[in-house]
Amino acid sequence: MSRTFYVTTPIYYVNDVPHIGHAYTTLAADVLARYKRLKGYEVFFLTGTDEHGQKVEKAANAAGETPLELADRVVKRFQALWDKLDVAPTDFIRTTQERHKKGVTHIFRQILAQGDIYLGEYEDWYCTPCETFWTETQLIDGKCPDCNRPVEKLKEESYFFRMSKYQDQLLAHIEATPDFIQPKSRRNEIIAFVKEGLRDLSISRTSFNWGIPVPENERHVIYVWFDALTNYITALGYPDQGGNFSRYWPVDVHLIGKDILRFHAVYWPTFLMAAGLPLPKKVFAHGWWTVEGQKMSKSLQNVVEPNMLVDKYGIDAVRYFLLREVPFGLDGDFSHTALVHRINSDLANDLGNLLNRSTAMVNKYFDGLLPQPGPLAELDAAFREKTETMVAQLDTCLDELAFSKGLQAIWEVISAGNKYIDETAPWALAKDPAQRERLGTIMYTLLEAQRIVHILLSAFMPRTAAKALGYLGWSVSPRGEDLQWGGLVAGTRIAKAEALFPRIEEKSE
Secondary structure: OOOEEEEEEEEEEOOOOOOHHHHHHHHHHHHHHHHHHHOOOEEEEEEEEEOOOHHHHHHHHHHOOOHHHHHHHHHHHHHHHHHHOOOOOOEEEEOOOHHHHHHHHHHHHHHHHOOOEEEEEEEEEEEOOOOEEEOHHHOEOOEOOOOOOEOEEEEEEEEEEOHHHHHHHHHHHHHHOOOOEEOHHHHHHHHHHHHOOOOOEEOEEOOOOOOOEEOOEEEEEEOHHHHHHOHHHHOOOOOOOOHHHHHHOOOOEEEEEHHHHHHHHHHHHHHHHHHOOOOOOOEEEEOOEEEOOEEOOOOOOOOOOHHHHHHHHOHHHHHHHHHHOOOEOEOEEEOHHHHHHHHHHHHHHHHHHHHHHHHHHHHHHHOOEOOOOOOOOHHHHHHHHHHHHHHHHHHHHHHOOOHHHHHHHHHHHHHHHHHHHHHHOHHHHOOOHHHHHHHHHHHHHHHHHHHHHHHHHOOOOHHHHHHHHHHOOOOOOOOHHHHOOOOOOOOOEOOOOOOOOOOOOOOOO
């Protein structure tokens, strides 16, 4: 049996335009998917759009179009952005697709038939932008605790899901499975929330029409979160439990923003428990991005538009920056100054300079043909060992979703490569014919370490890695088995590398 790996992003709401937060989650999932493929896994990487609910209906009415027309228009923007960022999902699910509606209807019917969904009446404070009901005690100064906007008192007939019934089972699962909710601070938050007591959850609405109708009672539409969360299994063919579902479920990791943790770590697992389905292996909630120290908001006009970033700085610089700048799971601050600094120091000075210097020396001293290495001296062996250790380190980091830490480990090898050049001083050895074998060993060691570095970087910066490997005469698609030392063959034609990342002139204020 081949090893499989299933990773998802949230499905993005179509009343929004794609911003840096969407790009961040989706890039993280793409890097993970590429890395696992590199390591020989069969990967299913899912993203998509959440297209139902009152907010979409209101936004469409305001724009003078149907909800589906609005969704079709916004979906194209998300898909175009993923293409532009070299994000390659296995599937893109839309909640308006028939395959999705069929799965949602099936799971609703099943849970209803077993008595875990019942018809009642709901009265509470409702926040339309968040599509969430709140109790009086949860409001802050009479407003929604999540978005601080006004709420309205609503009373309507509603179907309820017996979430309270699964409280103890959920708590037992969270406590028995330390990795289920990550990072740890988020796990503690959810444990505290569940211990306060779970209430039954209203999972239908009668105040609008844009959604999946409740089976046999079409006055009701299914609550947007019950509908949306089910995408993770409908994309695998559920209710058919063979095929992709049996192959990839339970998911290895749901990557989400911390604002939707409760839906993924409380609602979704209890829905699955009720349906008798396995729970996700991991839900990982990352932090938020602020911009120049301020919260991103339309009113402040500081929403960072990923298309513009790519046009200005290039795809791989943006991919690198977002995953390197901030430990995944913590909040981060975006600034153009920080991005330019990363491009100049990490990408131009360190990564690009190392490749440029070493390929230039092979061309100068060996006519562009990779020399045969001789015995390794202590310096060479130490550099080789550092490279080999980093391969294992990266594996651990990416299993823990520590993207920034993983990139740091790679960069320590790149820095060690630049230092290795300075310490071995090839230009001095080149003047002495008796040192030719020694010089050849140094050149081989330098380029072989970079071959391994760029195979790993192909998950993070696919275009840059392909270009760099091309200069090294390596044309094989990145594979895990090629991470062993000694892949480059003596006599390979090495091209003199051009700058991978031109420096950006920093404007003085």
